[in-house]
Structures are given as structure tokens and as C-alpha cells.
Amino acid sequence: MRRDSFDKATHLNLIAHISCRCPAFHMRQDNVRSVYRRGLIALAFVASVLAVGTLGIHLLEGYPYVDSFYFMAMLATAQGPAGTPATDAGKLFASLMAFVSVGAVVASLGYLFGPFFGAVWRVGVLKVEEEEARVKKEGGNAKP
Secondary structure, rough: OOOOHHHHHHHHHHHHHHHHHOOOOOHHHHHHHHHHHHHHHHHHHHHHHHHHHHHHHHHHOOOHHHHHHHHHHHHOOOOOOOOOOOHHHHHHHHHHHHHHHHHHHHHHHHHHHHHHHHHHHHHHHHHHHHHHHHHOOOOOOOOO
């Protein structure tokens, strides 16, 4: 058995287990593939922003590629780079890339985990609606 098919089978069994225990949270096999696809798209988006930033810092500041990538990684994770660019063009580019790269990371995380949080939200809404129906049925004499 191939390694990747084992991983997919494991994920499918886990999701089937979750689906049985919580009917509002059900995922089909095509949804699992969608998670992998979303992960690849999110990773490609962040990697492309980092690649553009790395190349820009390398060309504008003359940093080696590894230092340029480190600089961009620190910007993208909102930690801030260790040094300041020497040229005005480098400072402006770094400022622009700080907004773009942090935005790309946040957007990618939202794109990747959005369906999961949507499913959790739906489960929470169902639980609240069940509790409201129970309270109405009891005539407003709910126990805390």
C-alpha cells in the first residue's frame, strides 16, 4: 500500500468517526480532497509572496538569498526583521511587503481553515437552537 493512500484512508476513517458522533459535522471524501487542495493553494500563495519578496530584497539591498528569505520570513510572521534596509527603495519595498506578506499569511489561514470553522459554527448554532427550543417548551423555567 502506498504511503499517501494510507494517510488518506486514515483521514477518512477519522472523519467517519466524527460524522457518526456528530451528525451535523459530516464530510464526504471529496471534502477531504478539498482540504488537501486548499492546503496546496494556501502554501503556493504564501510561497509565491515570499519568493517575490526574497527576490526583491536580494535585488534592492544586495542581501544573499538566504538572508533575503530570512528577512521576508520575519516580515511575513510579523516578528520584524533583525536589520533595516539601507536604501530608501529597500525600505519602501520592505514596508509594502510587510503588509502584503502578513495579509497573505492571514488570508491563507482563513482560506485553509474556513470550512472547518464554518462546520464548527453550524454545530454551535444547532446546539443554541436546541437549547432555545427546550427553554420555550419548558415555558421559560430553564435550569442554569
